[in-house]
Amino acid sequence: MKHIIKKFSISACTVALLLTGCSKDFINKTPNDSVPAGQALNTQSGLTDALNGAYSGLRAVSLYGRDFPVIGDLQADNTYVETKNAGRYLPQYNYSVVSSDVVVGEMWNQAYIDILRVNNIIDANVTGPNVAAIKAQAYAIRGLLYFKLVNIYAKPYTVDSASLGVPIILHFNPNLFPARNKVSEVYSQIVSDLKMAVAGAPAYSRSVRISKYAAEGLLARAYLYMGDNTDAKNAAVDVIKNSSFTLVTPNNYAAFWQNPAARTDAVETMFEVDCDAINNNGFDDLGGMYYKGYNDLYCSGQLYNLYSLTDVRRSLLISGTTKSGSPAYIVTKFPNAQSNDRDNLKVIRLSEVYLIAAEASLPNNELDALKYLNALLAQRDPLAAPYVLTGPLLLQAIVTERRKELAFEGDRLYDMNRLQLPIARVANPGAIPAGPGNINLNIPYPDNRRVAPISQQEMTANPNIVQNPGY
Numbered sequence: 001m002k003h004i005i006k007k008f009s010i011s012a013c014t015v016a017l018l019l020t021g022c023s024k025d026f027i028n029k030t031p032n033d034s035v036p037a038g039q040a041l042n043t044q045s046g047l048t049d050a051l052n053g054a055y056s057g058l059r060a061v062s063l064y065g066r067d068f069p070v071i072g073d074l075q076a077d078n079t080y081v082e083t084k085n086a087g088r089y090l091p092q093y094n095y096s097v098v099s100s101d102v103v104v105g106e107m108w109n110q111a112y113i114d115i116l117r118v119n120n121i122i123d124a125n126v127t128g129p130n131v132a133a134i135k136a137q138a139y140a141i142r143g144l145l146y147f148k149l150v151n152i153y154a155k156p157y158t159v160d161s162a163s164l165g166v167p168i169i170l171h172f173n174p175n176l177f178p179a180r181n182k183v184s185e186v187y188s189q190i191v192s193d194l195k196m197a198v199a200g201a202p203a204y205s206r207s208v209r210i211s212k213y214a215a216e217g218l219l220a221r222a223y224l225y226m227g228d229n230t231d232a233k234n235a236a237v238d239v240i241k242n243s244s245f246t247l248v249t250p251n252n253y254a255a256f257w258q259n260p261a262a263r264t265d266a267v268e269t270m271f272e273v274d275c276d277a278i279n280n281n282g283f284d285d286l287g288g289m290y291y292k293g294y295n296d297l298y299c300s301g302q303l304y305n306l307y308s309l310t311d312v313r314r315s316l317l318i319s320g321t322t323k324s325g326s327p328a329y330i331v332t333k334f335p336n337a338q339s340n341d342r343d344n345l346k347v348i349r350l351s352e353v354y355l356i357a358a359e360a361s362l363p364n365n366e367l368d369a370l371k372y373l374n375a376l377l378a379q380r381d382p383l384a385a386p387y388v389l390t391g392p393l394l395l396q397a398i399v400t401e402r403r404k405e406l407a408f409e410g411d412r413l414y415d416m417n418r419l420q421l422p423i424a425r426v427a428n429p430g431a432i433p434a435g436p437g438n439i440n441l442n443i444p445y446p447d448n449r450r451v452a453p454i455s456q457q458e459m460t461a462n463p464n465i466v467q468n469p470g471y
Contacts, residue, residue, distance in 0.1 A: 044128030046126075068107070079300060197218075217356075233360035247376065
């Protein structure tokens with residue numbers, strides 16, 4: 001971890017030098033190996049700028065900009081890499097990831113860099129009318145990032161909450177060599193951070209800022225991943241009943257995904273990472289991995305066949321070919337990869353909250369589970385008959401609807417892990433081999449490879465870090 005902190009300190013120093021410029025008395029200014037947080041963040045406007053930087057940090061290619069959403073589908077059963085590719089995510093698809101993998105290392109590094117940013121916001125001794133709201137959003141970002149880290153690099157809470165999670169770092173300390181906290185401890189921090197966000201976050205104004213109910217939706221998600229159905233349902237139902245958010249209707253579904261702008265109408269999107277004509281990842285844009293760009297990733301036939309002919313979600317999948325000419329289903333959920341204004345990166349939508357409420361209602365209240373599940377189905381496939389299932393078949397239907405609804409947004413692998421579901425993929429035409437002879441198309445649970453390794457860079461820099469089993 002120390003190499004991350006040093007990297008952050010150097011970056012902060014560079015910014016400080018740019019702001020202060022050069023003068024003859026520079027030797028009397030702040031030492032050039034650090035910038036005290038109290039000096040860097042001592043005004044409300046400075047705190048606002050820092051929060052904008054933390055939001056921008058989520059856009060990194062290694063975070064929501066691409067790696068987070070790609071890996072959650074590719075290492076599950078929703079997508080595949082075609083043979084004529086740009087060389088990205090091959091180890092992830094064929095399950096040959098090693099500790100020196102660049103993607104593994106950069107996700108870790110960038111997440112902790114952004115955690116350091118929000119830590120400085122939270123710790124800043126600043127007063128002002130908007131400070132509480134600014135800090136609440138910082139808490140939400142920290143909780144969100146720890147949630148992603150603990151799901152990528154650790155076993156699920158529902159499997160072994162006492163196993164090693166990720167290091168919890170709450171304050172800037174360049175001399176820290178942190179050990180890994182337990183999964184249960186990481187989730188306790190996530191819940192604490194998101195509760196702080198719910199208590200202090202501003203009312204909804206636009207989708208690219210975390211509001212009170214967006215934070216509560218994230219909290220409901222965390223509770224669900226902990227297997228705490230009571231609190232997950234309470235949080236989800238509160239969002240559904242008391243927030244201004246509404247589900248997008250079938251007639252507006254296509255336009256919803258075609259619109260790259262931040263929303264102000266509270267339709268569907270509770271929080272998304274802003275990308276526009278200036279602030280975007282260029283050719284490394286998430287959408288370009290699927291459509292109008294590198295075109296390396298395609299929808300699996302398994303997933304495509306789950307959508308009925310009348311399901312509006314199927315309209316985002318076009319029958320075509322891969323770059324090398326094999327038949328394929330092209331993902332157009334992010335259609336603005338080459339547009340002036342790029343697609344914003346969805347983090348949480350109201351549809352997921354309905355699915356959380358449905359799943360968390362089980363096993364005690366199947367009527368509520370059906371109510372929330374069918375409410376979403378009515379907006380996605382209005383001609384479909386409502387679900388009338390019970391028991392394990394009802395849970396299976398909820399999980400399937402979750403897969404269909406959140407496809408290409410990066411949740412599938414972690415849903416399968418927390419539910420201990422086997423990954424059973426088929427060989428799609430034109431896909432790269434999933435290991436020799438496609439041996440890794442099927443990844444049972446448990447399998448150590450379903451949890452990412454701690455990067456070798458981190459292992460070398462921090463003697464207190466313990467590697468995950470199997471690496």
